[in-house]
Amino acid sequence: MKVLVAVKRVVDYAVKIRVKADKSGVETTNVKMSMNPFCEIALEEALRIRESGAASEVVAVSVGPDQCTDTLRTALAMGADRAVHVYAGATPVLPLSVAKILKALVQVEQPGLLILGKQAIDDDCNQTGQMVAGLLRWPQGTFASKVVLDKAKNVATVDREVDGGIETISLDLPAVITTDLRLNQPRYATLPNIMKAKSKVIKKVTPAELNVEIKSDMETIQVTEPPKRKAGVIVSSVDELIDKLKNEARVL
Amino acid sequence: ISTLVLAEHEGGLVKQSSLSAVAAAASINEEKSVTVLLGGSGPSLHKAASHAASCHPLILQVLVAEADILVHPLAETWAELVHLVHKQSGFSHIISSSNSFGKNVLPRAAALLDVSPVTDVIGISEPRLFTRPIYAGNALCTVRYTGADPCIITIRSTSFTLSSSSSEAKSNAAPISQVDLSTFDEGSLPKSRWLNITSQESERPDLANARIVVTGGRALKSAENFKLLEKLAEKLGAAVGATRAAVDAGFVPNDLQVGQTGKIVAPDLYMAFGVSGAIQHLAGMRDSKVIVAVNKDADAPIFQVADYGLVADLFEVIPELLEKLPDKK
Numbered sequence: 001m002k003v004l005v006a007v008k009r010v011v012d013y014a015v016k017i018r019v020k021a022d023k024s025g026v027e028t029t030n031v032k033m034s035m036n037p038f039c040e041i042a043l044e045e046a047l048r049i050r051e052s053g054a055a056s057e058v059v060a061v062s063v064g065p066d067q068c069t070d071t072l073r074t075a076l077a078m079g080a081d082r083a084v085h086v087y088a089g090a091t092p093v094l095p096l097s098v099a100k101i102l103k104a105l106v107q108v109e110q111p112g113l114l115i116l117g118k119q120a121i122d123d124d125c126n127q128t129g130q131m132v133a134g135l136l137r138w139p140q141g142t143f144a145s146k147v148v149l150d151k152a153k154n155v156a157t158v159d160r161e162v163d164g165g166i167e168t169i170s171l172d173l174p175a176v177i178t179t180d181l182r183l184n185q186p187r188y189a190t191l192p193n194i195m196k197a198k199s200k201v202i203k204k205v206t207p208a209e210l211n212v213e214i215k216s217d218m219e220t221i222q223v224t225e226p227p228k229r230k231a232g233v234i235v236s237s238v239d240e241l242i243d244k245l246k247n248e249a250r251v252l
Numbered sequence: 253i254s255t256l257v258l259a260e261h262e263g264g265l266v267k268q269s270s271l272s273a274v275a276a277a278a279s280i281n282e283e284k285s286v287t288v289l290l291g292g293s294g295p296s297l298h299k300a301a302s303h304a305a306s307c308h309p310l311i312l313q314v315l316v317a318e319a320d321i322l323v324h325p326l327a328e329t330w331a332e333l334v335h336l337v338h339k340q341s342g343f344s345h346i347i348s349s350s351n352s353f354g355k356n357v358l359p360r361a362a363a364l365l366d367v368s369p370v371t372d373v374i375g376i377s378e379p380r381l382f383t384r385p386i387y388a389g390n391a392l393c394t395v396r397y398t399g400a401d402p403c404i405i406t407i408r409s410t411s412f413t414l415s416s417s418s419s420e421a422k423s424n425a426a427p428i429s430q431v432d433l434s435t436f437d438e439g440s441l442p443k444s445r446w447l448n449i450t451s452q453e454s455e456r457p458d459l460a461n462a463r464i465v466v467t468g469g470r471a472l473k474s475a476e477n478f479k480l481l482e483k484l485a486e487k488l489g490a491a492v493g494a495t496r497a498a499v500d501a502g503f504v505p506n507d508l509q510v511g512q513t514g515k516i517v518a519p520d521l522y523m524a525f526g527v528s529g530a531i532q533h534l535a536g537m538r539d540s541k542v543i544v545a546v547n548k549d550a551d552a553p554i555f556q557v558a559d560y561g562l563v564a565d566l567f568e569v570i571p572e573l574l575e576k577l578p579d580k581k
Contacts (some may be wrong), residue, residue, distance in 0.1 A: 016390075017387045030478070096362070096367070099363055122390065123386050123514070124372060125371055127362075127371060130327065130355075133363075134360035140444070143352065157447070161507070164449060165450050165506075168449070168450075175444075181513060217398050219398050220398045221394040221396055223391050223392070224391065229538065233557070233559070234561045234563065235562050238572040242573070245435075245544070249262060251464070251521040252544050
């Protein structure tokens with residue numbers, strides 16, 4: 001079985017973002033970019049599945065501009081066997097179009113499992129996995145905190161982090177899984193593996209070659225900073241705190 | 253404009269988060285144009301339908317989809333149901349709460365209908381103009397949906413509240429009808445099975461809707477110490493929350509996590525003990541009305557958003573609070 005993993009290049013999670021003065025978006029030039037943390041978890045899970053013997057190959061895919069190849073090199077250094085870069089230019093691609101591209105790639109690669117991060121930490125959309133599952137008419141296990149594969153039965157049992165606790169579902173393969181934070185702890189790429197990754201293949205394709213038309217049914221009007229909370233006060237004792245909460249804030 | 257609200261129910265009542273989705277739907281226009289969709293089976297479904305029919309004066313009708321396969325919240329079944337109901341009636345908007353149910357189902361339904369959803373909406377300024385947080389709430393993005401009907405959105409329930417149902421709605425309940433499921437082909441659905449859910453029963457209020465939330469961070473040091481926080485929560489009639497670090501350390505289960513990827517809360521009073529104030533945590537609580545922070549580290553970022561800060565050891569502060577706070581009425 002083959003596992004396909006989608007990875008996204010985003011502003012590094014440790015960067016304090018700045019909204020552009022013209023309100024057109026968030027500053028991304030000269031800002032450190034990294035693989036989306038949830039995508040690292042997705043890739044780690046795919047690698048573990050291969051290492052357990054349940055899969056034979058892990059293919060990483062990223063949709064976006066030329067710099068996505070850096071993200072794919074990271075994926076190869078972590079252990080992916082090969083990578084596909086879907087060159088979509090500099091304009092951001094909406095989740096629906098990404099889902100259509102992934103569907104087209106699934107039809108080419110025929111994986112038994114497609115794993116994605118549950119959301120990207122830039123747009124926080126949390127959509128792509130669900131959408132590609134819908135387009136493929138595959139079952140979906142979103143927000144996974146545990147995945148157990150039964151190769152004999154061709155079934156994945158997935159623990160999901162939901163509002164009320166942990167929900168367990170089972171899916172017939174092929175299926176889509178999206179990863180939550182506690183699924184695993186992603187590995188670091190070691191120096192020898194980073195060197196080895198340089199000789200691995202990154203295939204470049206365009207959406208047109210996959211017969212996918214990139215359309216946009218969403219227009220960004222403006223991006224602004226959230227309203228700031230006004231500075232509070234430091235109290236000196238529990239008594240003063242209780243007094244403030246009762247008589248000033250009136251919440252007790 | 254005709255809006256479909258995908259609603260959840262529990263114990264014969266429409267869930268609070270779904271009532272927020274009704275409030276969002278009603279804010280889109282002033283006409284009686286909201287349809288509520290409920291699914292499942294048994295008497296609790298019908299009780300919930302009556303509740304839905306009288307929860308808001310702008311509700312036009314309640315649709316009930318009665319089938320055993322809709323008892324569990326599987327995305328494959330529910331997305332297909334939304335698709336089917338839209339094909340039958342044609343809505344301009346489809347809305348649900350941005351909780352783990354809505355997030356799982358609506359993007360899938362949107363893909364089936366070939367439209368882009370707008371998730372996590374916190375403001376609706378025109379029927380197709382929405383505000384949503386990006387970058388963990390460090391920026392707000394205003395987007396216009398320009399595609400074909402339906403416009404599909406999920407809303408943050410903390411941003412839309414339903415004022416208690418008016419007498420007009422109660423005396424003038426909307427009609428309830430059954431969804432025609434004759435074309436709903438179970439056999440063709442992708443194969444997934446619901447096995448179980450493990451949750452911790454608690455007497456305390458639900459985290460997402462509590463009026464007071466007390467939260468602990470890694471500084472609580474152990475699951476045992478979280479009991480101290482639970483005692484305080486009981487005294488205040490509050491819900492208990494936790495940071496990602498505290499959940500990762502195994503002190504409390506995942507469903508207590510407040511933050512970018514956990515629950516978004518906006519209570520009247522949020523009390524954070526031993527919470528440093530990481531960006532992803534602030535994303536989940538920054539809209540709280542009053543924020544209290546107790547931390548030994550005077551430089552902790554949480555103090556920058558706190559209305560009242562107390563630089564002190566939480567292990568001294570909590571017992572003192574327990575002693576000095578009045579019991580809840």
